[in-house]
Amino acid sequence: MNGPFPLARLAVIGTGLIGGSVARAARQFRLCRELALFSVGPEREAVQAAQIAELVSDDAAEVVRGAQLVVVALPIAAMATILRGIREAVDPQAVVTDTASVKVPAMKLLQEHLEGRTRWVGSHPMSGSERSGFGYSRPDLFAGAISILTPPEDPSEEAVALVEAFWLALGARTLRLSAPEHDRRVAAVSHLPHLLAAVLVRSVDSGALEVAGPGFRDVTRIAAGPAEMWSEILLANRENVLPALRSFLAGLQKATDDLEKGSGTALKDLLSEAALRRLAFRKSSP
Amino acid sequence: MNGPFPLARLAVIGTGLIGGSVARAARQFRLCRELALFSVGPEREAVQAAQIAELVSDDAAEVVRGAQLVVVALPIAAMATILRGIREAVDPQAVVTDTASVKVPAMKLLQEHLEGRTRWVGSHPMSGSERSGFGYSRPDLFAGAISILTPPEDPSEEAVALVEAFWLALGARTLRLSAPEHDRRVAAVSHLPHLLAAVLVRSVDSGALEVAGPGFRDVTRIAAGPAEMWSEILLANRENVLPALRSFLAGLQKATDDLEKGSGTALKDLLSEAALRRLAFRKSSP
Incomplete structure (x- = not known):
């Protein structure tokens, strides 16, 4: 070698x-x-x-x-x-x-x-x-x-x-x-998703869990991770997790409003853009 | 047969x-x-x-x-x-x-x-x-x-x-x-998670995407689904998706507050309960 x-x-x-x-x-x-x-x-x-x-x-x-x-x-x-x-x-x-x-x-x-x-x-x-x-x-x-x-x-x-x-x-x-840039990026793609998965798992009752399929299984898989380690991570990086959370919350509030108003066009725009970005990510990621 | x-x-x-x-x-x-x-x-x-x-x-x-x-x-x-x-x-x-x-x-x-x-x-x-x-x-x-x-x-x-x-x-x-019970349950384990995945994908910039690992990949996989079909589903079931969304938003707001206050105990409680429920689900789901 x-x-x-x-x-x-x-x-x-x-x-x-x-x-x-x-x-x-x-x-x-x-x-x-x-x-x-x-x-x-x-x-x-x-x-x-x-x-x-x-x-x-x-x-x-x-x-x-x-x-x-x-x-x-x-x-x-x-x-x-x-x-x-x-x-x-x-x-x-x-x-x-x-x-x-x-x-x-x-x-x-x-x-x-x-x-x-x-x-x-x-x-x-x-x-x-x-x-x-x-x-x-x-x-x-x-x-x-x-x-x-x-x-x-x-x-x-x-x-x-x-x-x-x-x-x-x-x-x-x-x-x-740089360490600050690392922390900003992983807040968005690792720490925030962990929190979302955990909140989602806790918001679902057992009747609903009974019918959960592969989509739910994948979305929430990471929520099974060690709680002690993850609460430490979230606290250690809260300076970056909080802005990521607020930006996500604003996006979700907008989607909620669109759904409430029955705005199919706005919803379709959100879902199309997300699907395109996710498909591009799938192609770039092995 | x-x-x-x-x-x-x-x-x-x-x-x-x-x-x-x-x-x-x-x-x-x-x-x-x-x-x-x-x-x-x-x-x-x-x-x-x-x-x-x-x-x-x-x-x-x-x-x-x-x-x-x-x-x-x-x-x-x-x-x-x-x-x-x-x-x-x-x-x-x-x-x-x-x-x-x-x-x-x-x-x-x-x-x-x-x-x-x-x-x-x-x-x-x-x-x-x-x-x-x-x-x-x-x-x-x-x-x-x-x-x-x-x-x-x-x-x-x-x-x-x-x-x-x-x-x-x-x-x-x-x-x-019953049809209403079906719609209530799938709103929680299928329709809401789809919306969360889409909003998450759209809230992440390309620098962050570059470092995304298997956790992010799984959490957002469903967001690659057909936008037209999913916006139709969300609208058709909005009567059930909206309450599920509001309950999720309340849970996420609580987690945000805990993180802001630096309350490690509250975060650990959330993450532990979620991990236990997710592990139980893993065992029951093939």
């Missing part, structure tokens, strides 16, 4: 759906000679049993020691503690990335804890699922999906290139965005 | 996604000896080329003559003309059913045109898709899906049993509901 791979050592902090899948994929594609995983709680046994890593430990400092690349795959709420725990142990030549869904606060945490110590680049693989945990992790989770990179201001190009090469090697496509 | 099948003759009026799939499935499962299809417009050539029917014609009276079961698979706006055209030709012993998505107006049309002439039972197979037209029709479209039956007041049990046996023979599960 060309370029920086295989790394002598890769550290993955967190073994949920994303961290577990990063680990499985890195192993399968032979991106490292040594894989070290930080795993806590009841999941650790399953991680050990999967036999994909040289080291599975709940000592984060031990896990990152000697790693050229450290992937922090934790909820934002858990990041501060871990970053504090690894800052002395991480190699100054290493590159640290994370996978948090909201990049402005994640980048702030990375800077706060790693500045002057090592280099970091934000990452967000758009490969979530309503399933969570190591049990659903799989090596092809990133194949064909987009991983967004959010480099810090005045980044080390070498560090960005390493993280980009890593996601590409896992089968992802990549896109570089 | 036991029971009423094979019918000597089955007539299907309309060869779009639903009518075409009814025809293909009836042929594959040998539910009739003779299959007669009413097809107009550019699609007729494809229907003829598929060689699934003994008769493909744009003369509706010719198609229904001698049929024991007539399936009208047309948009509501096209039903009146066709029902007027077949009322003299249809056998008094025949049973007529339709597949319209809104049953109160469909049942009114059936009664208006067939009362005193023959028996009818409403049907609504919950097997739509964002794809439309004969080109996407397939014999397994109804397999495992629910077909809702809406018998008229004081129905002929024999007629209801025939229509029910027909959908069961096509692989569907069935449920009997």
